[in-house]
Amino acid sequence: MPKKGLVDSVLAGLSVVAFLVALGMVFFYAPREATMGEVQRIFYFHVASAWVGFFGFFVTFAGGVGYLATNNRRWDILAFSSAEVGLVYISMTLVTGMLWAKPAWGTYWTWEPRLTISAVQWLLYVAYVMLRGSVFSPEREARFAAVYGITAFATVPLSWFAIRWWRTIHPVIVSGAGMALTPKMIHTLLVSIAAFTLVYVTLLRQRIALEHERDRLAALRLHDEAAAL
Amino acid sequence: MIDVHALTKSFGPRQALAGVDLHVAPGECVVLCGPNGAGKTTLLRILATLARPTSGVVRIAGLDPAKAGAEVRQHIGFLSHRTLLYDDLTAEQNLAFYARMYAIPDAQARIDGLLERVGLTARRHDLVRTYSRGMQQRLAVARAVLHRPALVLLDEPYTGLDPLAADALTALLTDLTGEGCTLLLTSHNLQSDVTLNRRAVVLNRGRIVYDVPHTDAATFPALYRELVQESRIKNYESANPEPANGLTGEWADHELRITNYESSLQNPKSKIQNPSFFRQVWAIVAKDIAAELHTREIFSAMFVFAVLALLTFSFALDLRGSLAQAAAPGVLWATIAFAGTLGLSRSMAREQQTGGIEGLLLAPVDRAALFFGKALGNLTLMLAVEVALFPLAMVMFNVGLLRGGVLLTALLGTVAYAAVGTLLSAIAVNTRAREVMLPILLLPLLTPLLIAAVKATDALLEGATWAEIGGWGQILVVYNLIIIAAALLTFSYVIEE
Numbered sequence: 001m002p003k004k005g006l007v008d009s010v011l012a013g014l015s016v017v018a019f020l021v022a023l024g025m026v027f028f029y030a031p032r033e034a035t036m037g038e039v040q041r042i043f044y045f046h047v048a049s050a051w052v053g054f055f056g057f058f059v060t061f062a063g064g065v066g067y068l069a070t071n072n073r074r075w076d077i078l079a080f081s082s083a084e085v086g087l088v089y090i091s092m093t094l095v096t097g098m099l100w101a102k103p104a105w106g107t108y109w110t111w112e113p114r115l116t117i118s119a120v121q122w123l124l125y126v127a128y129v130m131l132r133g134s135v136f137s138p139e140r141e142a143r144f145a146a147v148y149g150i151t152a153f154a155t156v157p158l159s160w161f162a163i164r165w166w167r168t169i170h171p172v173i174v175s176g177a178g179m180a181l182t183p184k185m186i187h188t189l190l191v192s193i194a195a196f197t198l199v200y201v202t203l204l205r206q207r208i209a210l211e212h213e214r215d216r217l218a219a220l221r222l223h224d225e226a227a228a229l
Numbered sequence: 230m231i232d233v234h235a236l237t238k239s240f241g242p243r244q245a246l247a248g249v250d251l252h253v254a255p256g257e258c259v260v261l262c263g264p265n266g267a268g269k270t271t272l273l274r275i276l277a278t279l280a281r282p283t284s285g286v287v288r289i290a291g292l293d294p295a296k297a298g299a300e301v302r303q304h305i306g307f308l309s310h311r312t313l314l315y316d317d318l319t320a321e322q323n324l325a326f327y328a329r330m331y332a333i334p335d336a337q338a339r340i341d342g343l344l345e346r347v348g349l350t351a352r353r354h355d356l357v358r359t360y361s362r363g364m365q366q367r368l369a370v371a372r373a374v375l376h377r378p379a380l381v382l383l384d385e386p387y388t389g390l391d392p393l394a395a396d397a398l399t400a401l402l403t404d405l406t407g408e409g410c411t412l413l414l415t416s417h418n419l420q421s422d423v424t425l426n427r428r429a430v431v432l433n434r435g436r437i438v439y440d441v442p443h444t445d446a447a448t449f450p451a452l453y454r455e456l457v458q459e460s461r462i463k464n465y466e467s468a469n470p471e472p473a474n475g476l477t478g479e480w481a482d483h484e485l486r487i488t489n490y491e492s493s494l495q496n497p498k499s500k501i502q503n504p505s506f507f508r509q510v511w512a513i514v515a516k517d518i519a520a521e522l523h524t525r526e527i528f529s530a531m532f533v534f535a536v537l538a539l540l541t542f543s544f545a546l547d548l549r550g551s552l553a554q555a556a557a558p559g560v561l562w563a564t565i566a567f568a569g570t571l572g573l574s575r576s577m578a579r580e581q582q583t584g585g586i587e588g589l590l591l592a593p594v595d596r597a598a599l600f601f602g603k604a605l606g607n608l609t610l611m612l613a614v615e616v617a618l619f620p621l622a623m624v625m626f627n628v629g630l631l632r633g634g635v636l637l638t639a640l641l642g643t644v645a646y647a648a649v650g651t652l653l654s655a656i657a658v659n660t661r662a663r664e665v666m667l668p669i670l671l672l673p674l675l676t677p678l679l680i681a682a683v684k685a686t687d688a689l690l691e692g693a694t695w696a697e698i699g700g701w702g703q704i705l706v707v708y709n710l711i712i713i714a715a716a717l718l719t720f721s722y723v724i725e726e
Contacts, residue, residue: 068719068722116676117676120673120676123672123673124673124674126669127669127670127673130662130666130669131656131660131666131670134660134661134662134666135659135660135661136659136661137240137241137726138240138241138242139239139240139241140659140726143722143723144656144659144660144723146719146722147652147656147719147722147723148653148656148670150715150718150719151649151652151653151674151712151715151716151719152673152674154711154712154715155674155676155677155708155711155712158677158704158707158708158711159676159677161677161700161704162676162677162680162681162704165684165700165701165704215242218241218242219242221242222242222243222244
């Protein structure tokens with residue numbers, strides 16, 4: 001088996017194992033939260049997917065910077081692949097957030113700022129992906145997407161500040177006074193984050209490989225067309 | 230004048246140029262032939278600095294366009310498929326604008342002379358949109374040679390011209406070669422006065438397949454067809470071992486011109502000044518305002534749209550009394566955001582319509598000046614709409630908007646909006662879904678700006694001072710700084726091909 005294939009297989013195996021361990025810890029290891037009850041367990045998926053969603057956007061930003069600096073297609077593929085995978089995760093964040101919000105706040109959706117920023121993040125991802133599908137030249141597509149990814153990422157910290165200064169009803173998990181979580185909850189959260197990150201890396205590598213295959217296929221088609229002339 | 234070695238250009242997996250080597254001496258007139266899709270336009274656009282090569286070496290007058298772009302552009306005139314003129318300006322305004330961009334010292338005399346030469350003096354004050362295709366092409370030629378370039382690149386210059394206009398163009402090109410100007414033109418007309426008795430370079434599938442030192446009516450058209458139809462690719466060097474050296478007859482005359490032109494290039498800046506950054510910014514702003522004053526198209530659309538948005542919000546939310554006052558900041562900023570999107574989209578579309586943005590890219594303009602010029606033009610339009618909109622909003626919502634803090638918030642918010650909007654509209658205008666792409670790209674990015682602007686306006690209307698609104702003001706300032714920095718760093722990647 002080629003080295004790359006071996007790495008992918010190991011990563012996929014590790015992802016499955018980590019995910020199963022995380023699931024087990026969420027349901028059998030982490031204690032039942034006193035106020036919110038069983039529904040609080042969705043928090044471990046919600047936070048983990050949010051972390052990966054935002055991390056994916058950082059990778060898109062880094063890929064964009066790399067592409068503009070080097071004009072190397074590999075950076076563009078990294079940025080695009082991370083955006084697509086990140087979009088899945090941020091969608092998961094929104095859905096799990098809404099499932100949590102219904103029993104906790106009595107409504108699936110409220111214009112609470114942190115929910116809003118997740119929605120904005122989702123819209124940024126969607127805009128990025130739509131932009132990629134709407135540019136005529138592949139080279140321009142890569143450049144436009146890089147510029148958009150960089151500019152969008154640059155506004156994220158400001159969005160966070162805007163949210164912090166706005167009145168919020170979101171549970172404060174991390175504050176200056178320390179975490180409002182028991183040690184078992186923290187362990188479960190960290191394992192969930194690790195599992196989600198592993199799955200992200202696995203999916204990212206698969207998506208990158210797919211894009212390279214597409215490039216190869218396009219080159220072969222062009223070669224065949226040229227030979228047929 | 231032109232030295233190209235191993236030049237390639239790829240668009241994704243498709244290779245438009247596959248290793249082009251070309252040398253054109255100063256004063257030469259070279260015809261570039263080839264079937265559609267051969268790579269002629271791509272080659273010309275790279276030489277004109279409008280496109281970046283994928284690999285290879287390009288030198289214009291001994292200069293590397295990648296390192297000395299502005300200086301190289303001073304030497305180049307380019308006639309594209311598109312006229313690169315502004316439809317909403319007159320012929321004289323178009324040439325005066327480009328004269329400012331190139332900092333031509335004797336601008337008015339040069340413009341008068343060129344308009345006379347292309348036979349447009351009588352129509353100099355008419356909007357370009359009222360010109361026939363032939364007249365536009367003549368004016369485009371005047372624009373291309375306005376700054377007395379040493380190298381003129383012409384892409385299918387005869388397209389759309391009637392026989393009389395074609396004759397006039399031929400006379401003009403002949404004059405240019407007589408003045409020692411280097412010409413490289415593409416043409417499908419193999420038997421015209423311009424293409425015959427010239428050096429012809431045949432390009433096919435991104436490669437030079439033949440380099441004919443001297444075309445003649447009897448043999449060249451047949452040879453060309455044979456080359457293209459049979460794809461009889463010959464190595465450039467073996468087909469033409471001495472492409473531009475050791476010339477006799479007519480070419481000896483070229484050598485004389487070459488000598489003359491080299492002496493003029495010894496001091497290429499003798500007639501050319503370096504355009505100042507601020508003059509270029511102001512020229513772009515003035516051009517946008519002049520175009521808008523001719524049409525009032527963008528202002529009218531934005532203002533009417535803004536009024537409709539105010540009314541729609543009022544009806545939909547049933548805004549009356551204290552509710553109207555409470556909702557006023559949000560409604561006002563949402564209205565500005567929507568109306569601004571409309572105006573920004575139209576403003577950049579105006580640049581793209583006839584290739585005006587390419588005209589700007591051809592000029593020795595600092596890309597930062599280009600960004601600031603467009604952003605300031607858009608800012609002027611948005612502020613003009615707000616000046617008209619605020620009194621209306623004051624009446625409709627019974628709020629006092631004419632306060633120092635509120636106006637400062639409006640200014641900061643609008644500056645940031647114009648900056649990010651200019652960057653993103655330059656992207657959106659190049660997409661398939663251009664009509665809807667700008668709001669999709671822009672509105673999520675505006676989130677912190679809109680939150681801060683609405684909250685600041687709300688607090689200021691309730692009597693807070695600028696110092697008391699604290700973080701919201703800081704967000705507005707920092708957002709401006711971040712967006713302007715990001716736009717300055719990335720704008721050239723957006724507007725260049």
